[in-house]
Amino acid sequence: MSQFKELSLQGLWKNNPGLVQLLGLCPLLAVTGTLTNALGLGLATLLVLLGSNIVVSLVRQHVPNEIRIPIFVLIIASFVTVVQLLMNAFTFGLYQSLGIFIPLIVTNCAIIGRAEAFASKNPVLPSAIDALMMGLGFLLVLLVLGGMRELLGQGTLFDGAELLLGDWARVLRIEVFHSDNHFLLAMLPPGAFIGMGLLIALKNSIDQRLAKRQIIEKGSIARARVTGSVQ
């Protein structure tokens, strides 16, 4: 159980692929124009990550060390193809709006990073949990960034949710404020960079605050050396 807790904490916060490892920034910045796009890509990445981590972990005893990277890439590419075909079949609108970024999941460093760093060295269950939590961490960052950009850019949330979730999802569309003038900066890549920077800053400041509180709780005393040098 403690392993589960540790893996979740790592994936969702301490070692978040988006905010800390800064991996997979290309899709993170490119497709988070709307919440729906972010959700679609986040789910796709999560599925690929889950599949690839499980399979890599299953075959880890049989893969020669020298050629492990090409094999991992092949496994990831197969899962990406599966996800791409599924999206093509069931969420065609979203498939079109995400475009090249679905096949580009293959090159997402977060996925090969987990395969190399975790799944190739651990049994199936921890690998699956790790993939799930890392994927969720990535998905959450995508969602927050997508929500922020959509809200600033066009004043809505879940615009076009029916592309991903089917027709009933039209009711999800929330118009927070109406504006005829879209704030293009938020919707263009520079806005994604600025938003990402702000998110990282927010995370760092929360971490600092937590660290400070921990020191106070422990009651450690900071000594100030006034004379001499360290022996």
Add this chain to the structure above:
Amino acid sequence: MSFKIASSPHHHNQRTTSSLMQWVALAALPGIAVQAVFFGYGVLVQLLLAICTAWLCEALILRLRQKAVLPRLLDHSALVTAVLLAIAIPPYAPWWLIVIGTAFAIVMVKQLYGGLGNNLFNPAMAAYVMLLISFPVQMTQWLPSVSLQPVALSPLDAFCMVFTEYSCSGFSLSQLQQGIDGSTQATPLDSLRQDLAAGMTLAESLQRPVFYSFAGAGWLWVNLAYLLGGLLLIQQKVISWRIPAAVLAGLAVPSLLFWLGSAGASPSPLFHLFSGATMLAAFFIATDPVSASTTDKGRLWYGALIGLLVYLIRSYGGYPDAFAFAVLLANMSVPLIDYYTRPRTYGHKAKRDLK
């Protein structure tokens, strides 16, 4: 009696940041007044909004950064940023435009980089570019000068326009932009661009009512007023003559060459010098002490680069005027310029003498 002990350089003129910034703001006043007379009172409303927003944002961020608020507010740097941005945007742009722009300038471009003295980019111009790419329609809705406007706008109308997007008598901005003949009147630089692109000659284009002899109607006087303010700044040694002179030369020399080469198809250097934001940018914007080059030789290069870029973008680029882009691009090259133009230290030989 007090003896001041200070290390070199021993400036006799001990100016504070605050008084420098005050001078810049004061020297812009004639230009602002002329702009208000020729292009309507909207600019005053924009100034008011910009200054309030700038002070508010500056105070808020300083609070968050746990710095003393009042001394930094009183250095008037936020005020100057606000003034420059308010002058640069169209006078009847909606209120949220200037609020977003000023907040971006102060929070993102200035304070997030570490406050005054640490920003890489000129805050006013970075905000201008941000607004231009985000809201291209609102940022290009310039009215022609007052004498060409079909409806006279009172100061009250200026308030109505900025806050409700309609004048008190119900005219929208695009209605006011139209001339008596119903065609939309662009700014002089823009109409000249379009006319030249459409194959008209310079002389034909200059027949339009938006032009007044060799420059735009109204724009000539605005530029002259900023030139006056700028000369005052040089006389008071608030800014060095190098950057403005280099900017103007960088713009005038290529336009002179092209004008001599093909007088029918490219406007004269005088047109370039007295149109658009030339004087404002050369004396007030490019000379920002933080983001400009700091060496004497470097300032010449920096200014010339801005002037040349403006000429290139005005003539061949996608925008009618380009000071914001030019200043930002030059800001980016400042570290390089400063590196290669380091002055010789006293007592050391110049590099070429050593070889």
